[in-house]
Amino acid sequence: MDLYEHQARGLFEEHGILVPRAEVTDSPKKAREIARRLGGRVVVKAQVKTGGRGKAGGVRLAADPAAAELTARQMLGMDIKGHTVGKVMLAQPVDIEAEFYVSYVLDRAAGRFLAIASAEGGMEIEEVAASRPEAVARIHIDPAEGVTSAKAGEIAEAGGLPPQTVDVLVRLWQVLVREDAVLVEVNPLVRTRQGQILALDGKVTLDDNARFRQTRWGAQEKEHDDALEAAAAAKGIDYVKLDGEVGIIGNGAGLVMSTLDVVAGCGARPANFLDIGGGASARTMADGLSVILSDPAVKSVFVNVFGGITACDTVAEGIVRALDTVQLTKPLVVRLDGNNAARGRAVLDEHAHPMVQQATTMDGAARRAAQLATKA
Numbered sequence: 359m360d361l362y363e364h365q366a367r368g369l370f371e372e373h374g375i376l377v378p379r380a381e382v383t384d385s386p387k388k389a390r391e392i393a394r395r396l397g398g399r400v401v402v403k404a405q406v407k408t409g410g411r412g413k414a415g416g417v418r419l420a421a422d423p424a425a426a427e428l429t430a431r432q433m434l435g436m437d438i439k440g441h442t443v444g445k446v447m448l449a450q451p452v453d454i455e456a457e458f459y460v461s462y463v464l465d466r467a468a469g470r471f472l473a474i475a476s477a478e479g480g481m482e483i484e485e486v487a488a489s490r491p492e493a494v495a496r497i498h499i500d501p502a503e504g505v506t507s508a509k510a511g512e513i514a515e516a517g518g519l520p521p522q523t524v525d526v527l528v529r530l531w532q533v534l535v536r537e538d539a540v541l542v543e544v545n546p547l548v549r550t551r552q553g554q555i556l557a558l559d560g561k562v563t564l565d566d567n568a569r570f571r572q573t574r575w576g577a578q579e580k581e582h583d584d585a586l587e588a589a590a591a592a593k594g595i596d597y598v599k600l601d602g603e604v605g606i607i608g609n610g611a612g613l614v615m616s617t618l619d620v621v622a623g624c625g626a627r628p629a630n631f632l633d634i635g636g637g638a639s640a641r642t643m644a645d646g647l648s649v650i651l652s653d654p655a656v657k658s659v660f661v662n663v664f665g666g667i668t669a670c671d672t673v674a675e676g677i678v679r680a681l682d683t684v685q686l687t688k689p690l691v692v693r694l695d696g697n698n699a700a701r702g703r704a705v706l707d708e709h710a711h712p713m714v715q716q717a718t719t720m721d722g723a724a725r726r727a728a729q730l731a732t733k734a
């Protein structure tokens with residue numbers, strides 16, 4: 359589970375990492391009050407679970423409380439890479455002298471954690487790594503040893519971070535271990551003109567496998583990514599919102615994952631991940647379709663089903679019945695293959711819904727759905 363910036367900074371704070379004073383709200387009026395409390399001038403930051411908010415207009419300086427209200431009003435409801443801004447954080451501005459990058463991430467292949475550190479913070483680390491790989495230090499961490507002061511010193515030196523950051527590096531490791539995270543990232547970690555080391559941004563991914571022992575997670579989860587994910591979660595559907603325009607429904611996580619790849623290979627971008635699982639009842643199909651169709655970014659929908667235990671004709675009947683309850687506002691491309699595929703196709707042919715087309719192969723269906731999405 360990914361956390362919002364304001365949730366991540368809450369964890370940093372609990373572990374003794376300095377962060378700027380800040381408060382979160384979903385109301386422009388409250389934004390004005392908060393700005394007043396924080397001294398007038400504030401940084402307004404969109405709370406969305408995606409990076410690069412700065413470039414997308416999701417991080418802006420407001421000179422006074424009135425400007426903070428206006429900025430908050432503009433930012434709330436804004437779309438950043440397919441994520442709707444539901445809350446903004448207002449933070450006391452910081453006089454930045456230097457920006458650093460630091461993260462710990464689980465390296466599954468190595469069976470270790472990886473520390474990544476760079477003196478070129480603030481920018482996207484992937485870009486730094488691509489253009490100047492020598493500026494990004496990567497050091498493995500033995501999970502049994504963890505990040506001691508000595509190890510933190512080694513990481514700081516390799517990344518070109520000042521010795522003052524060692525304490526933060528140790529504390530950040532404690533965040534990872536105690537909170538059961540598989541990723542903690544601070545970009546930028548800054549040195550202020552006053553010489554303080556502050557975490558100005560934070561990304562934390564919690565390890566879902568640790569759910570059983572992390573009773574506090576319930577509260578974090580209540581703040582869902584967006585209304586769609588919340589609606590899907592309420593219906594018990596495995597749905598993840600993505601940034602594209604081709605809605606996707608499939609049966610089985612593996613098939614859905616490869617469907618995303620095939621759609622991307624056709625030059626379109628998937629709008630979501632949605633696995634209806636093995637059952638694929640009319641009910642699940644209707645719930646899945648209604649979640650996808652209520653995403654305004656979706657231009658076409660690709661239903662990709664490989665009949666195994668669940669036969670294609672059952673799925674086709676599910677689709678037909680779903681269309682009784684869901685108004686189809688966008689073209690649907692259906693590919694049925696596997697168990698009882700011919701019967702399934704016949705069911706859809708017979709129904710002859712004007713917005714439904716069939717394709718016999720996964721590639722063909724993906725191409726069609728991609729075309730429909732880019733034409734729309």
Ligand code: GDP
Nearest residue numbers: 401409410411412417451452454480545546559
């Ligand atoms: P991101 O673009 O989603 O990674 O959002 P960040 O929180 O990292 O903000 C982007 C950039 O805005 C940072 O790298 C800083 O350069 C700048 N920024 C954010 N907060 C402040 C602040 O309080 N003062 C100053 N001067 N710059 C800030």
Ligand code: MN
Nearest residue numbers: 410545546559
């Ligand atoms: Mn950042």
